[in-house]
Amino acid sequence: xxxxxxNENFPIDLVKELRQLGYDVLTSYEAGQANQSISDxxxxxxxxxxxxxxxxxxxxxxxxxxxxxxxxxxxxxxxxDRDYKGQGGIIYDFLIQNTQPLTRRLIRIKKQNxxxxxxxxxxxQEY
Numbered sequence: 001x002x003x004x005x006x007n008e009n010f011p012i013d014l015v016k017e018l019r020q021l022g023y024d025v026l027t028s029y030e031a032g033q034a035n036q037s038i039s040d041x042x043x044x045x046x047x048x049x050x051x052x053x054x055x056x057x058x059x060x061x062x063x064x065x066x067x068x069x070x071x072x073x074x075x076x077x078x079x080x081d082r083d084y085k086g087q088g089g090i091i092y093d094f095l096i097q098n099t100q101p102l103t104r105r106l107i108r109i110k111k112q113n114x115x116x117x118x119x120x121x122x123x124x125q126e127y
Contacts, residue, residue, distance in 0.1 A: 001024065003052045004023055004024070004076075005025075005028075005047035006055050007028050008028040008029065009057050010027070011057075011084065013082075014084045014087060017088035021088055026050065048072045053073055053074035054076070057078055059108070062075050066127060067127075074107070075105070076091060077109065079122070083122075090109055107124055108126075109123075111123070
């Protein structure tokens, strides 16, 4: 099963939801990496060394690192949204359906309007 590394801006409630779904999630606090002004590049390197998929809310910086070709074990960027069950569910569904490794892949969770409805749903975009 996929192992995640959550940086310090990642909501603990979403960490808990992912753990309930059976995922191994290491937080930056648990790893002793929080509140030290560690660069995003170093955070991504740490996750890769630990063979963990980076999971974050920090869209711009991690998309940039990905586009620069930095080696990584995968990046999932979540949306800042309190629907933790919805986001956890979409991640779970994506990983169950997609058996290819996430190495060097960037997945973004977004919310979009449903055609013909005012309801928004989470969707996956891959870079």
